[in-house]
Structures are given as structure tokens and as C-alpha cells.
Amino acid sequence: MLNAMNDSSAARRRLLLLRHAKSAWPDVADHDRPLAPRGQRDAPFVGRWLRAHEYLPDQVLCSSARRTRETWQLVQEQLGVDPAVRVDDEAYGAMPGELLDLIQQSEPAARTVLVVGHDPAVAELARTLPAENAADAALLVRMREKFPTAAVAVVEFTGTWERLEPGTARLSHFVTPRELREDDQAD
Numbered sequence: 276m277l278n279a280m281n282d283s284s285a286a287r288r289r290l291l292l293l294r295h296a297k298s299a300w301p302d303v304a305d306h307d308r309p310l311a312p313r314g315q316r317d318a319p320f321v322g323r324w325l326r327a328h329e330y331l332p333d334q335v336l337c338s339s340a341r342r343t344r345e346t347w348q349l350v351q352e353q354l355g356v357d358p359a360v361r362v363d364d365e366a367y368g369a370m371p372g373e374l375l376d377l378i379q380q381s382e383p384a385a386r387t388v389l390v391v392g393h394d395p396a397v398a399e400l401a402r403t404l405p406a407e408n409a410a411d412a413a414l415l416v417r418m419r420e421k422f423p424t425a426a427v428a429v430v431e432f433t434g435t436w437e438r439l440e441p442g443t444a445r446l447s448h449f450v451t452p453r454e455l456r457e458d459d460q461a462d
Contacts, residue, residue: 285433286386286434288386288388288435288439289386290429290432290439291330291389291428291429292392292400292427293391293392293397293426293427294392294393294422294424294425295310295338295342295343295392295393295424295425296311296314296315296318296342296345296346296424296425297314297425298342298424306341307340307341308340308341308342314342314425315345315349317424317425317455318345318346318349318350318425319350319352319353320425320452321425321427321452321455322349322351322353323353324427324450326354331354331358331387332356332388333386334358334359334360334381334382335388335389335390335391336378336381336388336391337363338366338369338392339362340367343367344362344391346391358389359385363377366390366392369393371395371396371399371400373396374390374392375440378390378439380436381436383435385436397422397428398422401418401422401428401446402419403442404430404432404439404440404442404444405442405445405446406442406444414449418449423452424452425451426450426451427448427449428446428449429448429449431444431445432445
């Protein structure tokens with residue numbers, strides 16, 4: 276019989292839900308849209324914030340869209356880690372439930388998974404995973420009002436990835452690039 280320390284069903288997990296940084300709108304297919312200059316400036320702020328808070332992913336699930344891959348590259352340059360990355364066509368255009376299905380397939384040993392995806396799936400999933408009583412109410416309200424590009428929600432739960440469901444987690448952080456830029460200017 277496994278004790279609680281070794282039982283993966285009792286393990287604390289952290290899900291980082293990152294909406295891609297601001298994209299440009301050139302005359303290309305939606306899947307091929309690159310980051311805009313603002314997105315190129317914002318993504319490294321997110322990476323530095325994740326590193327400063329020790330939110331270092333073991334695994335990354337990234338949409339196959341160019342803007343999400345570029346966001347991940349700029350975030351990763353700030354992290355100092357090289358996690359396993361799964362670039363997935365299914366994450367592009369996924370609905371929140373479909374995105375959750377992909378997250379539930381994460382490696383069982385992964386303690387922290389970063390998802391780099393799109394609106395509305397990332398924002399809607401971030402809004403539904405936390406239990407109403409498991410977060411700072413003001414933080415939850417703020418996240419539900421607006422989930423801008425390059426914003427990241429940190430959701431924590433105990434259990435296995437396959438058991439992650441709406442209402443089973445706790446929202447521990449929600450940060451936007453505007454806040455990170457303001458903090459950087461204040462230093």
C-alpha cells in the first residue's frame with residue numbers, strides 16, 4: 276500500500292493557464308498570425324514572473340498556432356528550464372472541455388503543467404476550474420471580468436491530472452502583463 280507521500284492521487288499539482296501574447300493581424304491564415312510588437316514585449320515579463328514565483332513547468336501543452344509557439348519561446352527564454360513540450364493541433368480552436376481533456380492526458384509525474392492557448396478556451400477553463408470558496412473572491416472576480424492576452428492564471432489542486440474537473444481547484448494567482456509592466460517600472 277502506498278503512503279500519501281508516494282501516492283500520485285494525493286500529489287499537489289499546479290496548472291498554469293497562459294493566453295498567448297498580443298498577436299498581429301497580417302494578411303495570413305489565423306493559424307499563422309505572429310506576435311505583435313506588444314506581444315513580443317509582454318511574453319518575457321510573464322516568463323520572469325513565473326520564474327520569480329518558482330512556477331516552473333515540468334510539461335508544456337502549446338497550441339500549434341504560430342502566436343502561441345512564439346509566446347512559449349519568449350516565456351521559456353526567461354525560465355531557465357527545458358520542460359517536455361507538446362505542440363498540439365487539437366489545442367488550437369479547442370473548446371474549454373476539449374482543452375481540459377488534453378490537460379487530463381498530462382504525464383502523471385508532472386507536478387506543474389503550463390498551457391499556452393487561446394481565448395475563449397483558456398479564459399473559460401480558468402473561470403470554471405476553481406471552486407467558488409477556494410480563492411480570494413476579488414481575484415476570481417477580476418479574472419472573470421477580463422482575461423487579456425499574455426495573462427496567466429495559476430490553479431492548484433490535489434490529485435491526478437485525469438481527475439481535474441471544474442470546481443475542484445483553487446485559484447492562487449492571476450496576473451496580467453499590464454501589472455507586470457507596472458511592477459517592472461516601479462523597481
